[in-house]
Amino acid sequence: MKALVYHGPGKKSWEEKPKSELKETTDAVVKILKTTICGTDLHIMKGDLPEVTDGRILGHEGVGVIEEAGSSVSNFKKGDHVIISCVTSCGKCEYCRKGMYSHCEKGGWILGHMIDGTQAEYVRIPYADNSLYPVPAGSDEESLVMLSDILPTGFECGVLNGQVKPGDIIAIVGAGPVGMAALLTAQFYTPAEIIVIDQDDNRLEVAKTFGATHIINSAKENVQIKVMGLTDGKGVDTAIEAVGVPATFELCEEIIAAGGHIANVGVHGKSVTLHLETLWDRNISITTRLVDTVTTPMLLKTVQSKKIEPEKLITHRFKLDQIIEAYDTFEHAAKEKALKVLIEI
Numbered sequence: 087m088k089a090l091v092y093h094g095p096g097k098k099s100w101e102e103k104p105k106s107e108l109k110e111t112t113d114a115v116v117k118i119l120k121t122t123i124c125g126t127d128l129h130i131m132k133g134d135l136p137e138v139t140d141g142r143i144l145g146h147e148g149v150g151v152i153e154e155a156g157s158s159v160s161n162f163k164k165g166d167h168v169i170i171s172c173v174t175s176c177g178k179c180e181y182c183r184k185g186m187y188s189h190c191e192k193g194g195w196i197l198g199h200m201i202d203g204t205q206a207e208y209v210r211i212p213y214a215d216n217s218l219y220p221v222p223a224g225s226d227e228e229s230l231v232m233l234s235d236i237l238p239t240g241f242e243c244g245v246l247n248g249q250v251k252p253g254d255i256i257a258i259v260g261a262g263p264v265g266m267a268a269l270l271t272a273q274f275y276t277p278a279e280i281i282v283i284d285q286d287d288n289r290l291e292v293a294k295t296f297g298a299t300h301i302i303n304s305a306k307e308n309v310q311i312k313v314m315g316l317t318d319g320k321g322v323d324t325a326i327e328a329v330g331v332p333a334t335f336e337l338c339e340e341i342i343a344a345g346g347h348i349a350n351v352g353v354h355g356k357s358v359t360l361h362l363e364t365l366w367d368r369n370i371s372i373t374t375r376l377v378d379t380v381t382t383p384m385l386l387k388t389v390q391s392k393k394i395e396p397e398k399l400i401t402h403r404f405k406l407d408q409i410i411e412a413y414d415t416f417e418h419a420a421k422e423k424a425l426k427v428l429i430e431i
């Protein structure tokens with residue numbers, strides 16, 4: 087089969103690999119119909135995640151069809167269409183039993199990370215019963231690709247951990263697909279104002295159409311002054327960090343109101359300064375989270391009922407064998423006016 091293979095920082099190729107096959111009776115092999123590229127794949131390409139080794143097939147998002155199900159898989163059979171969760175979970179270990187699938191003792195985020203991923207013609211999914219979700223009949227499968235990762239990530243790590251409430255003023259730093267997913271799902275809770283901050287004017291304009299009440303280009307404006315101006319000098323109730331670089335986390339520290347919540351979503355490859363000299367008496371909380379994907383079934387209902395329309399995040403379409411071009415487009419998002427790139431067979 088063909089697959090997108092990582093060969094160390096900055097190096098990748100679309101090459102021939104042995105076809106994915108069952109290893110355990112709880113596995114399923116899924117033929118990929120649609121996949122995409124995550125900001126995390128870009129962090130891997132930058133070398134921010136050194137545990138990813140040479141030869142790894144990348145990708146942790148997608149919709150596909152069951153090619154073969156192991157003998158212990160009871161929820162799915164050959165031919166079923168499925169949403170692949172970016173997090174693999176056995177459903178039985180201590181962490182799974184408390185809903186923290188991200189730290190499943192036998193899974194967690196392993197796809198396209200510690201085991202081969204979804205940017206390929208086929209992928210092996212361990213613990214298929216718990217790690218796949220059925221595609222409801224008649225669904226728009228493009229929108230469902232956003233349920234693999236970005237929607238649960240923006241919602242769980244950003245909105246839920248950030249404790250967004252009615253009437254709050256929130257800031258989302260980073261208007262990539264994950265920041266946009268936080269923007270869409272924050273509106274379940276009717277915050278009063280949503281300030282979106284990025285350096286990419288195109289993404290900021292798109293954020294407005296998705297519900298941002300204010301946008302700030304941090305390359306052109308002083309964000310702290312602008313946010314304080316918008317909040318009577320108080321700062322925001324929730325600051326969601328959806329970039330993953332020191333500057334944006336420190337920005338969240340500068341704009342958070344007393345009693346506020348900084349919800350980190352970004353994957354960080356470098357240490358960040360924690361300014362306790364200014365924050366120690368501010369009653370703030372800081373949270374981190376690897377997405378658990380426990381809210382995927384709920385989010386699926388909101389997509390099905392069109393309460394949110396994540397397919398609007400798709401700006402570019404490629405065939406699977408054009409994936410190198412798709413990476414190029416996503417890596418140069420500002421120039422290409424790209425948000426989510428859909429890659430399909």
Ligand SMILES: NC(=O)c1ccc[n+]([C@@H]2O[C@H](COP(=O)([O-])OP(=O)(O)OC[C@H]3O[C@@H](n4cnc5c(N)ncnc54)[C@H](O)[C@@H]3O)[C@@H](O)[C@H]2O)c1
Pocket residue numbers: 124125126127128129235239243259260261262263264265283284285286289304328329330331333334350351352353354375376377419
């Ligand atoms: N915690 C989790 O479980 C989890 C899951 C998925 C993704 N992530 C992480 O979420 C983050 C966002 O993912 P994405 O797919 O939206 O990525 P992306 O690369 O498409 O988006 C990042 C955005 O940040 C903006 N940006 C970069 N530097 C900036 C700066 N200094 N100031 C303001 N904006 C800046 C970019 O213009 C871009 O729009 C990444 O770090 C990704 O690894 C975390």
Ligand SMILES: [Zn+2]
Pocket residue numbers: 124125126127146172235
């Ligand atoms: Zn991801």
Ligand SMILES: [Zn+2]
Pocket residue numbers: 175176177178179180181182183189190191192193
């Ligand atoms: Zn488990």
